[in-house]
Structures are given as structure tokens and as C-alpha cells.
Amino acid sequence: MNIYVILKRTFDTEEKIQIENGEIVEDGAEFIINPYDEYAIEEAIQIRDEHGGEVTLVTVGDEEAEKQLRTGLAMGADKAVLIEDEDVEDGDQFSTQAILAAYLQDKDADIILGGNVAVDGGSGQVGPRLAEQLGFNHVTSVVKIDIADGKATIEKDVEGDQQIVEVSLPVVVTAQQGLNEPRYPSLPGIMKAKKKPLETLDLDDLDLDEDDVEGKTKTVDRYLPPEKEAGKILEGELDDQVKELVSLLKNEAKVI
Amino acid sequence: MSKKVLVIGEVRDGAFRNVSFEAIAAAKEISADGEIVGVVLGDNVSGLANEMIHYGADKVLTVESDKLADYTPEGYSQALQAVIDQEDPEGIVLGHTAIGKDVSPKIAARIGSGLVSDAVGIEAAGEEVIFTRPIYSGKAFEKVVVKDGIVFATIRPNNIPALEKDDSRSGDVQSVDVDIKDLNTIIKDVVRNTTSGVDLSEASVIVAGGRGMKSEENFDILQELADVLGAAVGASRGACDAEYCDYALQIGQTGKVVTPDLYIAVGISGAIQHVAGMSNSKIIVAINKDPEAEIFQIADYGIVGDLFDIVPKLTEEFKKVLV
Ligand SMILES: Cc1cc2nc3c(=O)[nH]c(=O)nc-3n(C[C@H](O)[C@H](O)[C@H](O)COP(=O)(O)OP(=O)(O)OC[C@H]3O[C@@H](n4cnc5c(N)ncnc54)[C@H](O)[C@@H]3O)c2cc1C
Ligand SMILES: Cc1cc2nc3c(=O)[nH]c(=O)nc-3n(C[C@H](O)[C@H](O)[C@H](O)COP(=O)(O)OP(=O)(O)OC[C@H]3O[C@@H](n4cnc5c(N)ncnc54)[C@H](O)[C@@H]3O)c2cc1C
Numbered sequence: 001m002n003i004y005v006i007l008k009r010t011f012d013t014e015e016k017i018q019i020e021n022g023e024i025v026e027d028g029a030e031f032i033i034n035p036y037d038e039y040a041i042e043e044a045i046q047i048r049d050e051h052g053g054e055v056t057l058v059t060v061g062d063e064e065a066e067k068q069l070r071t072g073l074a075m076g077a078d079k080a081v082l083i084e085d086e087d088v089e090d091g092d093q094f095s096t097q098a099i100l101a102a103y104l105q106d107k108d109a110d111i112i113l114g115g116n117v118a119v120d121g122g123s124g125q126v127g128p129r130l131a132e133q134l135g136f137n138h139v140t141s142v143v144k145i146d147i148a149d150g151k152a153t154i155e156k157d158v159e160g161d162q163q164i165v166e167v168s169l170p171v172v173v174t175a176q177q178g179l180n181e182p183r184y185p186s187l188p189g190i191m192k193a194k195k196k197p198l199e200t201l202d203l204d205d206l207d208l209d210e211d212d213v214e215g216k217t218k219t220v221d222r223y224l225p226p227e228k229e230a231g232k233i234l235e236g237e238l239d240d241q242v243k244e245l246v247s248l249l250k251n252e253a254k255v256i
Numbered sequence: 257m258s259k260k261v262l263v264i265g266e267v268r269d270g271a272f273r274n275v276s277f278e279a280i281a282a283a284k285e286i287s288a289d290g291e292i293v294g295v296v297l298g299d300n301v302s303g304l305a306n307e308m309i310h311y312g313a314d315k316v317l318t319v320e321s322d323k324l325a326d327y328t329p330e331g332y333s334q335a336l337q338a339v340i341d342q343e344d345p346e347g348i349v350l351g352h353t354a355i356g357k358d359v360s361p362k363i364a365a366r367i368g369s370g371l372v373s374d375a376v377g378i379e380a381a382g383e384e385v386i387f388t389r390p391i392y393s394g395k396a397f398e399k400v401v402v403k404d405g406i407v408f409a410t411i412r413p414n415n416i417p418a419l420e421k422d423d424s425r426s427g428d429v430q431s432v433d434v435d436i437k438d439l440n441t442i443i444k445d446v447v448r449n450t451t452s453g454v455d456l457s458e459a460s461v462i463v464a465g466g467r468g469m470k471s472e473e474n475f476d477i478l479q480e481l482a483d484v485l486g487a488a489v490g491a492s493r494g495a496c497d498a499e500y501c502d503y504a505l506q507i508g509q510t511g512k513v514v515t516p517d518l519y520i521a522v523g524i525s526g527a528i529q530h531v532a533g534m535s536n537s538k539i540i541v542a543i544n545k546d547p548e549a550e551i552f553q554i555a556d557y558g559i560v561g562d563l564f565d566i567v568p569k570l571t572e573e574f575k576k577v578l579v
Contacts, residue, residue, distance in 0.1 A: 011526055017395045020298075024396070056463075090403065093361070096371055119509070120392050123373035125361035128329070132365035137440050138329060140358050153444070157355045159512060160458075160504025164445040165328075177493075177510040216370025220386070221399040231555040233547070241559050242569045245541065246577050248557055253539045255518040256461070256483065256578065 001053035001147075002107065005044045006100055006114040006126065007037035007072060009065040013119055024220045033068045036115030038182040039175035043145060044113050045076040046180065051147060053110075054078045060085050060099050066198065073193035074185030080198045085208070092215030093121070097129035099213055102206040104134060109170055111152070116141050116174045124174070131172035139165060141176040259287040259407070261347035262339065264327045265296045266355055272304060274458045275310040275351030275411065275420035279528060282411050284312060284419065285349045286385050293317060293343055297335050299325035306430040317343075323436040326446075328490030330439050332359045337366065338434040345406065352410035352513075353457070360410050372400050372409040374513075376470055376536065393509060393532035411456040414515040415536070425464040449504035454488035456507065461487035461518045464507055464534070467494035468523020468544065475501055476521060477564075481571045484578060487542040490514065492524045508533035523563050543567070545568055 012030035019025065027105035033041070044055045057072045057080040059065045069080035082167055083103060104112065112131075112240070119126040124140070131138035143162070147169070156163050157176045185193070203210065232248070234241040247256050260284040265276035283292045292310035296578045305316040319335040335507035337361070340348075347365070350356045352374045368406035376397075377388035385407055387400045402408070456462065463482045465475055475489070482489045490512070491505040505512055509532040519537035524530060526542070526549055534540070535554055542555035543563050559566055 011392060013393070017392050020397060020436060024392075067291075078452060092370060093373075094364070094368075097365055122389075122391055122393070123359050123361075123371070125364070125371055125373055128358060128361035129365040132333075132362045135321055138358075138362065139441070141354070157503070158446075160449055160502065160506060162447040162449075163443060164447075166442045166444055167440055200511070216368075216402065216404045217400050218403050219398045219400050222391070222396055223398075224396050225394075226259065228554060228556075231542075231552060231558055233558045238561060238565060239569065241561075242566065242573050245559060245570065246573045249518065249539065249541070250577060253518075253556065255539045256574070 001047060001051045001110045003044045003048055003053055003055045004104060004107065004109045004112045005037070005055060005057050005077065006038050006073070006112060006130070007059050007068065008034045008043065008118045009055055009059065009061050009068045009117070010034040010118055017224065019222050019224055022223070024222060031064065033071060034115050034118045036175050036177070037130045039177065039179040040113035040115055041072050041075055042180045042182040045177060047111065047145070049148060056081060058083070058100065058103060060096050062086065063200075069198055070193050071185060073196045073198070074189040076189060079196060082198065082200045084200060084202045087203070087210055088213055089210065090215035090218045091213070092202055092217045093123055093125040093129060094216045095213040096126050097133055099203070099206065099208065100126070100130050101133040102208050103201070104130070108173060111147070111169060112136070112172045113174065114174050116176045127172050127174040131203045134172070136170045136172050137167040138172040139167060142173045143176050143178040145173065195209060218242065259290040259346035260293060260343060261290060261349060262293050262295055262343060262345045263308070263313060264336065264348065264350035265294055266351055266353060267296060267298050267301055267304060272307055273351060273353065273413070273455065274418065275353060275413040276308065278413065278416045279349040279351055280308065280417050281412055282349045282375070282378050282409070282416050283347060285380055286349065286407055288380065290346070291315070293345065295319070295336070295339050295416065297324045297332060302429065302431060309425050309427040310423050312425070315430065318429065318431045319434050320431060321434065321436050322475045323439060326443050327355050327358070327494045328441040329358060329362055330441060333362050333366065334436050335434050336363055339432055340367065342432060344495065347407040349409050349411060352412050356410045359511035360408070364408055364513050367406065368401050369405040369408050375409050375411045376415040378409070390536070393528055394535045404502065412513060412515065449502040454514045456488050456490055456505070456514055459514065460516050461485045462490045462507070462514055462516045463487050463520045463522065464490035464492065464524060465500065465522050466492040466524030467496050467498055468493055469500050472500045474564075477567045477571070480573070481520070481567055484571055486494055492530050494524070521551050521555070522567060524551055525549050526554065533534040533551050
């Protein structure tokens with residue numbers, strides 16, 4: 001099986017967000033593999049261990065993303081590719097789709113796994129977009145995958161309901177929480193990862209022009225939500241607190 | 257600005273989800289005096305079409321086929337492609353629901369357009385339309401404009417108010433014939449998890465329980481509170497993982513994203529992945545025995561104490577006040 005994982009380097013989930021002049025301040029922030037992409041990597045490794053083949057990690061980003069690729073290699077992926085995205089104007093999900101598709105179009109992938117959503121950008125677009133450009137089927141929000149005879153039987157989460165679908169390969173799937181428990185890289189895994197191949201490409205290598213991948217949308221501002229006033233923690237006898245709460249909801253907040 | 261905007265309605269259990277009507281209001285914001293064209297896909301849906309007109313659509317196109325009875329990416333995208341080819345719209349809006357999230361990027365890639373996902377606000381500024389959407393799990397927001405091509409967006413349910421329903425409005429309902437080719441995705445089975453009538457993502461009051469509920473039986477006290485308030489019951493991942501309730505109730509980044517007027521979090525610690533799904537609620541009440549619990553940081557009102565004492569008292573008090 002020819003298995004690919006698309007992954008994004010994102011802010012650590014617990015990181016406090018700061019914004020200056022409409023830009024997210026990245027200095028000093030911790031970065032991680034997007035949590036949903038960790039499920040994708042784990043599943044890819046399990047599919048390879050069952051069916052044979054190779055797992056290749058692909059990310060579009062800057063050179064800092066090498067760290068997240070090495071982590072994925074330490075988990076057990078075989079190879080990694082970093083596609084550098086500098087010089088692209090207003091990169092958006094279309095840009096990421098176009099760049100990933102340019103790389104993947106001649107790779108004969110059987111399955112491409114990604115995350116359901118990136119915890120920073122949060123659009124959930126890249127997986128289905130990529131599938132469409134490559135002419136692959138796609139299944140989003142998957143919690144179970146079985147592969148046999150060139151077909152994948154997939155359980156997907158649909159707003160809390162489960163749907164079992166069967167699709168023929170090649171397919172792009174996006175991982176939902178519940179798919180598996182991602183392993184931690186082992187020490188030998190980390191040592192081995194240092195020697196695993198990590199290729200760095202730029203747009204030229206993919207025969208892409210900056211104009212081909214310029215975003216179709218543009219972020220004009222980023223801001224923090226207005227600081228919420230400290231909430232009112234009620235005090236006194238419990239019975240009085242309950243009365244007060246109901247009265248506040250009715251008369252002050254006017255929501256009941 | 258008289259752009260033509262398609263609004264793709266979503267039918268579930270024989271009725272429109274409310275976000276379909278909210279999408280019509282969003283379309284009006286994108287194009288105040290343009291034509292708003294409703295689109296309904298399904299097996300037997302033309303009888304519903306007029307409702308989109310009552311909520312502000314000028315005409316409605318229906319595509320009916322047994323291959324559209326259940327959502328599949330190829331079935332829906334073939335039908336929508338045919339409608340897009342026929343209408344040549346300048347905008348498309350639909351709900352950021354399981355279906356909306358799944359099909360919209362596929363269509364955007366197919367027509368080579370941008371897509372603004374999960375918008376919570378839309379404002380027209382001259383020729384431009386500015387979308388507001390949450391980023392970083394709701395810790396920040398961004399404003400996005402479309403630079404090039406069609407204005408295509410999915411909207412988060414319960415954020416952009418629908419227009420007042422006007423039953424006297426009328427308009428054309430036309431069916432579009434589409435020969436849906438064989439589908440590559442075969443739906444083998446659907447497991448519907450038991451849920452009460454109220455759709456969580458559309459509920460105006462939600463009572464949600466966490467791991468602090470301690471058992472499945474204890475969720476009954478939440479249901480009693482919810483019944484008094486006409487609320488829906490939700491849950492944290494912690495409660496679902498502990499099998500106190502079904503995953504269909506899960507709220508958060510991996511579960512449902514909700515924006516009710518009132519959210520009562522009971523025995524929920526307030527992990528960021530949970531907060532991502534409810535922080536836009538208008539009023540948040542937290543009930544937790546741990547005064548340091550993160551949930552108090554986003555709560556408007558809080559009671560520190562044992563939920564098993566507080567919730568029954570609260571139910572009684574609401575009963576008194578609401579009758
Ligand atoms: C050239 C370029 C320039 C950019 N410039 C900016 C910028 O200036 N400011 C800014 O905020 N953002 C920038 N971006 C990022 C872009 O706006 C989106 O964040 C990105 O396209 C992913 O969208 P998302 O975060 O909504 O991810 P989602 O669509 O939610 O991600 C879903 C899944 O897709 C996969 N995926 C997502 N992104 C990548 C990736 N980069 N590589 C591999 N797999 C991925 C992962 O599996 C992920 O779980 C740029 C992107 C590109 C390509
Ligand atoms: C990728 C990823 C995605 C995730 N997605 C989601 C998601 O969508 N939704 C989600 O909810 N979580 C999600 N999580 C999990 C999340 O991180 C938390 O683990 C989860 O929300 C915790 O649930 P909880 O608050 O019920 O449990 P806990 O954190 O255990 O909190 C229980 C709370 O109950 C209180 N309590 C206990 N007993 C009582 C009592 N008698 N009276 C009053 N209070 C009491 C305690 O003080 C505590 O604050 C995700 C995690 C990951 C890694």
C-alpha cells in the first residue's frame with residue numbers, strides 16, 4: 001500500500017493567543033502536530049503494518065515544520081516531505097490544496113489520510129478539496145477503517161450518528177477523534193527518525209508558479225474576542241444562590 | 257450589488273434544518289437586491305420547497321432522485337454542479353453542518369473557488385462582503401474577504417438570524433433534471449443514536465453534563481432540568497467516554513458546535529476542546545464543585561458546589577418562576 005499522510009504544524013492547543021497588528025504572535029509559542037493529524041499518522045502506520053507498504057508524511061509550511069515531520073517519523077512513518085510555501089500571496093485552503101495536489105498527483109497513492117480539521121485555521125477544507133483535485137473519493141470524520149480487496153469500509157461520525165460506507169481506493173480520509181490512540185514516539189524511534197529521508201521541495205520543484213496557487217480569499221484582520229467581564233460567582237446559602245441565579249437569568253440576562 | 261446567490265437547503269427527517277433559513281438571511285446580506293435561489297436535493301422534497309420562499313428565497317430549484325435520498329459526496333456534488341452550471345451564481349451559502357462541511361470543499365475545488373467555512377457573521381461593505389469566523393478553537397476571530405471568483409461560504413448554525421417567515425411570499429419552484437451517475441460511495445448502514453427532538457445545534461437553551469455526573473442514571477436530573485426549560489441535553493467528551501450518555505450529545509471541537517442563548521455546564525471542567533464548541537453561547541452558567549475549574553473563566557454566572565444538591569433545587573426554582 002502506498003500511504004500518504006498530510007499534516008499541519010499548529011499552535012499547541014493550550015497556547016494563549018496573542019495578536020499584534022492583525023497577526024498572530026508566534027514568538028515563543030509551542031507548536032505541535034495538529035491533534036487530528038496524529039490520529040491520521042497512527043492509522044497510517046497501522047494500515048502499513050497490516051497491509052505492507054510505506055507511509056510518507058507531507059506538509060506544506062516553513063522549515064520549522066521539520067520538527068513535526070521528525071516526530072511523525074519517530075512514531076513510525078517511513079519518509080517525509082516538506083514543501084516550502086514562502087512567497088505565496090494570501091495563501092489559503094485553495095493554495096494548500098493546489099500545492100498538495102501538485103505533489104501527490106503522480107504518486108499513485110492508495111490512501112491519503114489527514115485530519116478532520118486543523119485546530120488553528122479550523123476550516124476542514126483541505127482533505128475534501130485535495131480529493132476532488134486528484135479525482136479520489138473522500139470520506140470525512142472517520143472513526144474506523146478496514147481495507148480489503150481494493151476497498152475501504154469506513155465508519156464515519158455524522159454529528160454523533162455513525163454511518164458505515166464502502167468506497168473503492170484510492171481515497172482521501174480525514175481522521176476524527178476516536179479513530180485510535182496515537183502512540184508516543186519511542187526513544188529508539190526518535191533515534192531512527194533522525195536518519196529517515198526528509199525531502200524539502202519548493203514550488204519550482206513542483207512546476208508551480210506563485211500565481212497558480214495564490215489564495216482566493218484573504219484575511220483582512222484577526223482579533224481577540226472582547227475580554228469577557230469576570231463572571232459572577234454566587235455566594236451565600238445554597239438555596240439563596242439558586243434563587244438568585246434564576247432571578248439573574250430572568251431579569252438581568254433575560255434568557256428565560 | 258445584485259448578485260445571484262444560491263442557498264442550499266438541508267432537509268433532515270422530512271423538514272428543513274433551521275440553518276437553511278439562516279443561510280437565506282446570509283445570502284441577502286451578500287446580495288441585498290439580487291436573486292436568492294433556494295436549492296433542495298433529495299428523494300421527495302419538492303413539497304417542502306415553498307418554505308424557503310417564505311423565508312426569503314425568490315425561487316427554488318429541486319433536484320430529486322433516489323440516489324439523493326442519502327447524502328453522498330458524489331451524488332450531491334453532481335446535482336449541485338448541474339445547478340451551478342444552469343444558474344451561474346455569484347454566491348453560494350449553506351450550513352456548516354456535517355453535510356455542508358463535507359460537500360462544500362469538494363464543490364469549491366471543482367469550480368476552483370475560495371470558500372469561507374464556519375462563518376458566524378457577514379457584513380456587506382460596498383462591493384465587498386466581509387465574513388467573520390472563529391480561529392484557534394474560538395480563541396480568536398478573523399475577518400475574511402473573497403478576492404477572486406464566487407462568494408462561497410458555510411455558516412455556523414444559530415449565529416445569523418433567519419428573516420421573519422412570511423407565508424404570503426410566493427415564487428417559482430422548478431425541478432432540475434440531473435442524471436446522477438453511479439456512486440462510488442455505498443452507504444452500508446446508518447446507526448442513529450437516540451436523541452430527543454431538539455437539535456442541539458439549533459437549541460436556544462442547553463443543559464450539558466460532564467464527567468462530574470458520575471453515572472448514566474444521574475443524567476436523569478439533567479433531563480428534568482432540561483424539560484422545565486424546554487432545553488436540549490448535551491454532554492462533554494468526558495461524559496461520553498465514560499458512557500454516561502451517547503456521543504450524539506457531545507459538544508465541542510469533535511462534537512457539535514452550539515450557540516444557544518443559555519448554556520448550563522454541569523460537572524464540566526472546561527477543557528479547550530469543549531469550550532471551542534460552546535464559548536459563543538450568549539450566557540454561560542457553570543456548576544462545579546471545584547472553584548478553580550476553567551469553566552468559571554468563561555461563565556457569566558457560577559455556583560461552586562455539589563451538582564447533586566444544586567441541580568434539583570434549580571429545577572424546582574425554575575418550575576416556580578416559569579409557570
Ligand atoms: C502558501 C501558503 C501561504 C499561507 N499563508 C498563510 C498566512 O499568511 N496566514 C495564515 O493564517 N495562513 C496561511 N496559510 C495557511 C492557510 O490559510 C490555511 O491555514 C491552510 O490552507 C489550511 O487550512 P485550515 O487551517 O483551515 O486547515 P483544515 O482544512 O482545517 O485542515 C484539515 C486537514 O488538512 C491537512 N492540512 C491542512 N493544512 C495543511 C498543510 N499546510 N500541509 C499539509 N496538510 C495540511 C491536515 O491533515 C489537516 O488536519 C498559508 C498556506 C499556504 C499554502
Ligand atoms: C483532539 C481532542 C478533541 C477533543 N474534543 C472534545 C470535544 O469535542 N468535547 C469535549 O467535551 N471534550 C473534548 N476533548 C476532551 C477534553 O480535552 C476533556 O478531556 C473533556 O472535555 C473533559 O470532560 P469533563 O469536563 O466532563 O471531565 P473532567 O475534566 O474530568 O471534569 C469533570 C468536572 O466535574 C466536576 N465535578 C465532579 N464531581 C462534581 C460534583 N459532584 N459536583 C459538581 N462538580 C463536580 C469536577 O470538579 C471537574 O471540573 C478532546 C480532546 C482531544 C485531545
